[in-house]
Amino acid sequence: MILGSAANGFGWRPNQWVLATRPTFVHEVSGFIDWFQKTKTPGRPVKVAMFTTEASPTFADMGKGIIAYAKANPNVVTLVEMVYVEPQPADVTLQLRRVLNAGAEVVLVPSNIQQAVAVKRAMQTLGKNVPIVYSLQNSPAMLQKLLGSLSAMDGDYEVHAGVIATDEDTEAKKFYDMLVAKYGVKAPWHSITTIGINQTLVLVRAVEAAAKKNGGDKLTGEMLYNTLIETHFPAKDFFGFTGGGDIDFSVEAPFPIKDPRVNIGQVVGGKLTTVARGVPVPKLAKW
Secondary structure (H helix, E strand, O other): OEEOOOEOHHHOOOOOOOEEOOOEHHHHHHHHHHHHHHHHOOOOOEEEEEEEOOOOHHHHHHHHHHHHHHHHOOOOEEEEEEEEOOOOOOOOHHHHHHHHHOOOOEEEOOOOHHHHHHHHHHHHHHOOOOOEEEOOOOOHHHHHHHHOOHHHHOOOEEEEOOOOOOOOOOHHHHHHHHHHHHHOOOOOOOHHHHHHHHHHHHHHHHHHHHHHHHOHHHOOHHHHHHHHHHOOEOHHHHOOOOOOOOEOOEOOEOOOOOOOEEEEEEEEOOEEEEEEEEEEOOOOOOO
C-alpha cells in the first residue's frame, strides 16, 4: 500500500509493507523550524509553541517527536510549551495567551482542522499576529471557508513534503491542468487533491519499473514491493508532487529518509504563495 500522507514515528520500523511518500509529520515540522530559524532568527534559537492532543496516536506522536527535536537542537529552537488540548477544543484562548506571554514567535498546529480553527480564533480574540503553521490536511485552503477567507490567515504558513496548491505557474500546476484538460479530472486544485496525485505517481513509476524488469504480464505485489525498495526514483519523475525530494524507500523505514524535503507556503495579501521550495529536512534520531 502506498500512502500520500505523512508517516508516523511509531511506524518507523524495518520491513514495513505500507509505505508513505512523505516523511513523518515531525520531519516536516522540523524542516520548517530549521528554515524559519535560519531565515528569520539567525544567530539565536526561535521560540515556538505547539498545539496537539494526546487523544490520537498520530497527534501524540507529533508532540513527542517535536519535544525530542527541540531537546536535541537547543541552538535552533526553544520549545516554550507543548500544549495538549482536546481534538475538537471549544476555546484555547487561555492556552494561547500563556504561550504568547512566554515569548512564542511561532505557533505550530500540524494536527487537525478543529484545532487549527480554535487556535486561529484565539489569536484573533487576543488581537495578536504571531504566525501559525499548519500541515497539509489542515492547510489554509482547507480552513478558509471556516474562517471566512484566506485573508483571515495572512502571515500564516503551511509546510509539508508535497505541493503548495497555489495559482502560481508551477510544474505541478501545469501537470494538474493537463489532467483536467485531457482526462477530465474533476477534483479541485487544493492540497488534498495533490495527495492523490502524489501517491498515484509513485505507484505508476513503481509499476513502470517493475514491468520493465519482469514483464507487464507477470507482476505480483511482491515484485512491486521489491521495486519500491530497490529503486531510487528521482524527484523529476514526479512533477513537483513529492516536495522536491527523491523517493528512495528502504527496508529500514517506511518513508523516504535519505533526502526528504518540504515546501513552505504562506498567506500573503489574501493569497497563498510558495515562499520556499525543496527545503532540506534535518536528520532526526528516532523518538
